[in-house]
Structures are given as C-alpha cells and as structure tokens.
Amino acid sequence: MIPAISLPTNITVTTHITVASASKTHRHKRPLNSTVKSLARSGKLDEALGIIVSSSKSATTETDLEAYTLFLHACISGKSFEHGQRLYLHLLLSRDKGNHDLIKNPILKSKFITLYSVCGQIHEAQRVFQDGLEDGHVPASVWVAMAIGFSKNGYSKEVLYLYCGMLSQYVQPDNFAFSVALKACTVLFDLCAGKAVHAQLIKSTEEPDQVVNNALLRLYAECGSFDEVSRIFEEMPQRNIVSWNSLIAGYICRKQVFESLGAFRRMQGERMGFSWVTLTTVLSICSQATALNSGKEIHAQILKSTRKPDVLVLNSLMDMYAKCGAIDYCRIVFGGIESKDLTSWNSMLTGYAVNGCIQDAMGIFNKMVESGIRPDEVTFIALLSGCSHAGRTDEGQRLFNNMWKHYGVSPTVEHYACLVDMLGRAGRIKEALEVVQIMPMRPSGSIWGSLLNSCRLYGNVPLGEVIAEQLFELEPSNPGNYVMLSNIYANARMWDNVKLVRETMERRGIKKEAGCSWIQIKGRTHTFVAGGGFEFRNSAEYKKVWNELVDAMEEIGYVPRTEVVLHDVSEETKAIWVCGHSERLATVFALIHSASGTPIRITKNLRVCVDCHIWMKIVSRVTGRMIVLRDTNRFHHFKEGNCSCKDYW
C-alpha cells in the first residue's frame, strides 16, 4: 500500500485570505445554491468558492450539498486540485467548529477522491478515503471511487488490495467494483485473481452488465484462456463494438491472424460497425499477416466513412503498408496526414528503414528535426537498425554517438543491440565485443543473438560456441539459437557437431520451427510449408512453370547452394530439399495465379536461406516480376536480378 500522509497543520492561513477577499466582492442576491451552481458551471471556481466560504457562518445544510457537488464536479473537469483542496479545508474547519460533518458524506467524499485522483494526487485521495474509514459503514461508491483512482494512476495491485478490503468489510461489490477489479487483474496478467473475482461475480446477486462482461472478455483474451473468451462471448445477452474488439484481440493473442480477420468480417456482416480501436487492431493484424489486400479494404472503408480519420488510425495504416513492403502507399498516407505526430514520423522512418531505403530514412529524419519534432528512442532504433541492414556502419556509429549529445536521447539496451549488430555484421566482431563489455547494462538475449549471427556470417566457430553457451543459458528454449549454431558448424563442414546440436535439441524437447510462407491473392491467404504442398507440386500447372524456370536458370548457370541443408545427406537429396523451401512454392503459386507484371509479396516465418535468395534474384530477372519477400528479419525487394539488400544481410 502507498503510505498514508499525515494532515498538514498550517491550513488556517490560506482559508482566511480566501474568506476576506471573496466576501468583499459578492453579496447574496440569489440563494447560495443557485449562485454557486451557475458560477461553477461557467468555470468561475474562485468566485464560487468565495461564496461557499463566506456564507458558512450558519450550519451547513443539505441544500448546500448540491452546490458543493456541482462545484467539485467543475473542479474535476477542470482538474483543479487547488480549488478542491480549499473546499476540503473549509469543510474540515467547519467540522471543527461543531457544524454538521459534511466530509463524511459519501457523495462528497467520492467526489474529493475522484478529484485528487484525476489530478494525480493519489496520496491525498487515499488520505480522504481513509479518514473516517473505521467509524462505520462506507458505501460501495466510495470504495469504487478510490479503486478507479488507483486504477487510473497505474496502481493495479492497490486496486486488488482495496477490493479485498471491501469484501472484508462486508460491502457488496457492484458492477463498477467488479469491472475495475477485473481490469486490474488484466493489467497484472493475474489469471488466478481474475478467476476469483469472476467467482465472486457469479455468487453475487448483481446481474453482470455489458461493461463487466467486456472486462471479463478482455481478461481471458489477454491471459490466453480462449475457451472462456468464446464461451462468454456467445453467452452474453448483448454485444457491442468493445466486445467484438476483445474477441478479435483474443485471436491475435493466440497468433491466429486469419481467424481474427474472420471475426472482423463477421462483425461487419452483423452490421455492428467499428470504432477507431477496431481499425487499429485489425490493421495491426494485416501488418502481422502481410495481408495487403485486406489492409487496402480497410483503407477503403476508412475513406468511405464520413468521419475524419484519426491520426492514430492513419499511423496504423502507414505501419500496415510499410510491413507489407508497400512503401509507396505508406508515403502517400504520410503525406496526407494534416497533423503528423511523433508516431507518424517514426512510422515513415521505420518503413523506409526496414524496406532498405536508408537514404530516404535519413532524409525524413532531417526533415523531422527541421520541423521541430523531437526524435525519441524509437526514432533512433529505426535509424540504427536501418544503417545496420544497409551496411552503413560508420554513419550508424556516428548517429549512436550523437543521439545523446545532440538530441538528448540516452541509449537503451536496444540501441546497444543495434550498434553491436551493425559492427558484427560488418565483420568488426572485436569492436562489437568491446561495446558489449563497456555498455552500462547487462547484454540481452538479442545482443548475444546478433553476435552469434555475425559468427555465422564470418565463419567464426570458436567464438560462436562461446556465445551460443551464453545464449542457451539466457534463452534455453529458443530453437533459432540452436539452428544458428548448427548452421555455423554446417558451414564449416563439422557434421559431428551438427549432429550433436540436433541431439541436444531432441533431448531438451526443442523443435525447429517448420519453414512456412504465405501470400495473399485476391483476398485469400495461401500458406505453404517447406517440403509440403505435394498436391500442388504434382499438378500440371506447377510442373510447367517449374520446368520453365529450371530451363531459364540453367542457361544463367544456377547451381543450388546446398550447404543450407543441415542434415548429412547426399547432395542430390539436399538439392531436392532446398527446392522444396516454402518461399519457392509460394513464388510458383503466385506466378500461376496472379496477373503478370504485378508484384509478388511473400512473407516467411524464418530467415530466407542463401540459396533461396539467389533463386529469387534469378526468378525476378527471368520473369520480369518484382518479388517482395518479408522474413523475420527484414524485407528483400527482388527486381531484375538484384535485391534491395545488396546481398548484405
């Protein structure tokens, strides 16, 4: 709990001054009540307070209560802590003089608590709440006001303590109390406590309203109990947009992007409409799934809607286009935003950086600074990672050194990760290690990970082994790290060690993620798994296109680079395996099913392998198609036999 604060003792002085100055200016032509009310309504808090204070010689009555409530209401909407406190002190004085004790009044009390909470003065709110708590019954509304105060100020644990305290005092929680408690459980990611509150709710006589049900949905969605989500959703007497949003978010938590898009369509089918929250949620799904068509559909819906789109929605739209590799659309949306905020600039910058347009990224950064927007840590992560991917090591290093000096942004562990990645990728592993040694925080898994990747790129087996050990300790169940180490061994033809790594993985029950690629064609998403898709591969149309490609490639002199296969099998088998990589299946499928001349956009769940990278370049040349491949790491734009990454990846 937050410690309670003792009452200040020097309260009389300010009160007297107020009384003196205020009573001069106002005579009570009208009854106190209506005068105070109209002043409070028009925001003249000083004058209203003056009248309250000067008229208090007589005992405060029930009619004054309404005026005080209105006055406090005005303070809350104006977030005026000072006026509220002056009224509070006035009531304290009046109580000490033996007048009726209005501070005990639950309505006023919860108003004071709310006011202090919205002003961020949570200690003051708590003091008001605790004053007189032990004297007798405190109604639920006061507890709830305090709970909301804690909740809005980020004290979720305290909300739960308070909820328990409420129960221990035999105060029946109402729907307000339930929803705040459930929200606190969600924030704390505490499914256990959430279930306890849910149980209380079932036992209570209170019929859960829509808000409570939505809070329950959110709790289970966020904690991954999806069976509960769908059960509650189906059983709810009525659903609104918020309920649907939670259902969609629930699918995202399970990484079921296609199902969540389906839920959005169902929502539209039921004529539920959408809010800007729905749009940002769904757009973020589109960017995760590289579902450019769906994303464009939503863009169209935004344009059709009569409301002017929110900056937040436009920022999400930019992110979607950037993550789909459609940087031109991203730029157009950016250009159309009237009041660009920091996120708009950062999204444009990130879009350029991940798509390999480092000059554009630098250009937009300069413009941003010129327009007086202060860059933040996200800005520099985007820039540094962009430099890293583009091999602009010196430029990136300079940026890193200047970010604090010129822009006042101090480097975090993520920025150090970019710097280490940048140096390692450029083959300057010694310098990268020096950075790890001098950086003021503990190196994260991602830092060791990028060092391991550098060892892979430059064939440094002994250092790779040392780093892998560190990494296995930090992230014991991340399959990528094991695969990376066995890659290093395979490149060095150390097949015994490759086998050893594979056995370790089996022993620890770690499975390598199967390579998987997907593309969206005419609104439908098609998924391909490495080594799978036999039906497709046996079809006549596949064979026709595949053979054409093989012929064209042989002419150019393409030979499969089989070292990417980590199993010790014959060269022939390796070649067959490589050709069954998921991104190739997806490419052939796209060549068959999309109009010639249109770009092909493929997404992959792993990093693209060296051989597929070569293959893609050639395909882009012989077919004249542009291929945009997004892997876990970055974008590759293949065009006329070249890749935007300039083979630096």
Place this chain on the structure above:
DNA sequence: ATAGGGTTAG
C-alpha cells in the same frame, strides 16, 4: 464513475 488501440531490436 466502470470495459477497448498504434510505432522499436537478433
């Protein structure tokens, strides 16, 4: 009075 959202790293 109570429930819902976006940008960053290997």
